[in-house]
Amino acid sequence: MQTLVIGLGSMGFGAAVSCVRSGISTTGFDLNPDALERFESAGGNTTKSLDSIANIDCVLIFVVNASQAESVLFDSQLLSGLNPDALVINCVTLAPSKAIEIGSRITSQGFQYIDAPVSGGAAKALEGRMSVMASASPQAMSQAKPVFDAISEHVFELGNDAGQGSQMKLINQLLAGVHIAAAAEAMNLAAGLKMDLHQVIEVISKCAGSSWMFENRAPHIAEGDYTPLSSVNIFVKDLGIVTQEAEQKNVVTPLSDAALTLYNKASESGLGAEDDSAIVKVLAERSGIKLPGSSA
Amino acid sequence: MQTLVIGLGSMGFGAAVSCVRSGISTTGFDLNPDALERFESAGGNTTKSLDSIANIDCVLIFVVNASQAESVLFDSQLLSGLNPDALVINCVTLAPSKAIEIGSRITSQGFQYIDAPVSGGAAKALEGRMSVMASASPQAMSQAKPVFDAISEHVFELGNDAGQGSQMKLINQLLAGVHIAAAAEAMNLAAGLKMDLHQVIEVISKCAGSSWMFENRAPHIAEGDYTPLSSVNIFVKDLGIVTQEAEQKNVVTPLSDAALTLYNKASESGLGAEDDSAIVKVLAERSGIKLPGSSA
Numbered sequence: 009m010q011t012l013v014i015g016l017g018s019m020g021f022g023a024a025v026s027c028v029r030s031g032i033s034t035t036g037f038d039l040n041p042d043a044l045e046r047f048e049s050a051g052g053n054t055t056k057s058l059d060s061i062a063n064i065d066c067v068l069i070f071v072v073n074a075s076q077a078e079s080v081l082f083d084s085q086l087l088s089g090l091n092p093d094a095l096v097i098n099c100v101t102l103a104p105s106k107a108i109e110i111g112s113r114i115t116s117q118g119f120q121y122i123d124a125p126v127s128g129g130a131a132k133a134l135e136g137r138m139s140v141m142a143s144a145s146p147q148a149m150s151q152a153k154p155v156f157d158a159i160s161e162h163v164f165e166l167g168n169d170a171g172q173g174s175q176m177k178l179i180n181q182l183l184a185g186v187h188i189a190a191a192a193e194a195m196n197l198a199a200g201l202k203m204d205l206h207q208v209i210e211v212i213s214k215c216a217g218s219s220w221m222f223e224n225r226a227p228h229i230a231e232g233d234y235t236p237l238s239s240v241n242i243f244v245k246d247l248g249i250v251t252q253e254a255e256q257k258n259v260v261t262p263l264s265d266a267a268l269t270l271y272n273k274a275s276e277s278g279l280g281a282e283d284d285s286a287i288v289k290v291l292a293e294r295s296g297i298k299l300p301g302s303s304a
Numbered sequence: 305m306q307t308l309v310i311g312l313g314s315m316g317f318g319a320a321v322s323c324v325r326s327g328i329s330t331t332g333f334d335l336n337p338d339a340l341e342r343f344e345s346a347g348g349n350t351t352k353s354l355d356s357i358a359n360i361d362c363v364l365i366f367v368v369n370a371s372q373a374e375s376v377l378f379d380s381q382l383l384s385g386l387n388p389d390a391l392v393i394n395c396v397t398l399a400p401s402k403a404i405e406i407g408s409r410i411t412s413q414g415f416q417y418i419d420a421p422v423s424g425g426a427a428k429a430l431e432g433r434m435s436v437m438a439s440a441s442p443q444a445m446s447q448a449k450p451v452f453d454a455i456s457e458h459v460f461e462l463g464n465d466a467g468q469g470s471q472m473k474l475i476n477q478l479l480a481g482v483h484i485a486a487a488a489e490a491m492n493l494a495a496g497l498k499m500d501l502h503q504v505i506e507v508i509s510k511c512a513g514s515s516w517m518f519e520n521r522a523p524h525i526a527e528g529d530y531t532p533l534s535s536v537n538i539f540v541k542d543l544g545i546v547t548q549e550a551e552q553k554n555v556v557t558p559l560s561d562a563a564l565t566l567y568n569k570a571s572e573s574g575l576g577a578e579d580d581s582a583i584v585k586v587l588a589e590r591s592g593i594k595l596p597g598s599s600a
Binding site for chain 1: 437471477478479482496504507508516550553554555566
């Protein structure tokens with residue numbers, strides 16, 4: 009099964025390496041030469057152009073957003089390098105309506121399409137333990153089994169149609185984005201009350217106020233370490249999708265709106281490439297609070 | 305160790321029953337005769353008046369708010385029924401400044417005081433497995449050990465002074481209140497997208513968007529069951545404390561503000577005594593969405 013992974017960022021690199029580890033013949037593509045070199049060091053093949061690939065059975069897409077996904081799929085010669093009945097697994101977080109549109113263009117050319125956004129973070133991706141929120145025809149899901157076995161711990165089968173996977177990812181990102189903002193708000197208030205931030209994490213993690221994101225991101229704030237595992241700009245994009253999708257359906261999202269305001273403000277302040285927990289800096293500045301690691 | 309439990313609601317009843325189970329001689333007090341009867345059926349002693357108690361070594365307070373706590377402590381003959389050096393364990397969620405004030409009035413009369421808000425919910429309380437966020441002198445903590453052993457799984461020792469326990473509870477309630485609102489917002493959007501709400505819970509619980517509150521409260525929304533385990537009005541009070549305490553320190557809390565707006569609106573709409581997840585009804589009404597169990 010000749011597999012091509014497009015986009016070797018934190019999640020794509022983990023997926024590509026996991027495929028190699030499982031004995032799948034895997035080629036990686038990324039615009040960044042460092043990413044290609046890193047994947048070669050990990051035992052993968054690489055290509056510098058999507059126009060020169062051939063005989064591919066499965067494409068995994070891990071680019072940043074919908075327009076990049078459309079660009080690699082439709083502005084290159086990629087599709088002409090695929091074998092008949094090849095599988096396109098789109099792992100990009102995008103609006104459900106966009107997933108439906110892309111899926112329809114792919115299947116109309118005789119290929120299989122899986123709407124397959126993922127969750128779990130870079131560490132789990134490297135271990136081949138991401139979660140996949142997948143929707144596709146039974147045939148596509150069956151073809152994808154070796155690849156999903158290689159890259160994932162959980163594959164949630166959410167229906168036969170493109171869009172259903174993306175809907176679930178939308179709900180996950182709403183919660184994740186709000187929970188990071190809540191963690192930032194809680195840690196900022198704790199700092200304002202002169203509490204021991206490490207003790208706050210220890211106690212809250214065992215209480216009803218905890219969340220996956222609190223346990224994962226609050227330590228970044230306590231350490232003052234904003235090395236990006238996932239960046240502020242990811243949530244500018246993803247909560248943007250959430251609020252736009254909701255607005256189209258006339259569904260109100262006051263918590264997402266409040267959180268998105270923080271991500272936008274952080275991005276405008278030059279923090280877009282920092283870890284998403286760096287939105288706490290917006291709160292700290294507005295509150296006159298000095299956080300760990302702050303020079304202000 | 306003669307122990308008196310004041311307030312036999314969901315948490316107080318669980319604590320009182322746990323004391324009885326551990327062989328501690330326990331008297332319960334509540335204004336509601338049904339609560340007294342229920343505690344007698346569970347093997348406890350009861351009293352109909354705080355003015356007639358005597359020889360008490362330990363008082364556990366589980367009333368609803370600060371003014372009730374002040375009323376039972378200072379507007380009755382309670383303190384004159386306590387043995388010298390008796391222990392007052394205040395488990396009520398209140399502003400840290402109020403915890404300091406009440407603690408100071410108690411210790412100035414020669415009693416021991418523990419600022420001891422709790423977390424964990426009614427089910428854990430009944431099992432003697434609540435979490436206690438305690439701050440008090442080492443002597444008070446030592447005296448309290450048999451009672452804490454009876455009622456709790458975790459006792460976090462947060463310092464020697466009243467107020468430190470209440471600060472931690474404040475941070476917990478900020479997160480808990482926002483996470484319930486986020487769960488409501490996510491489930492309302494999922495309903496608007498015609499998703500299978502039980503499947504949403506199943507998937508999200510295994511993904512990075514999960515929280516303790518999502519896993520606990522989202523099923524209430526999927527079932528349309530708003531039997532109050534903890535009520536909307538509890539968070540009107542607790543997020544009120546959070547936002548007031550933050551405002552006094554000039555700390556901004558945009559997520560808590562957005563969530564409190566929902567709890568207030570729900571309370572004004574007559575939902576105050578329903579389960580806190582009933583704030584989803586405010587979102588559903590504003591979005592024109594029909595939720596499970598809704599007659600609208």
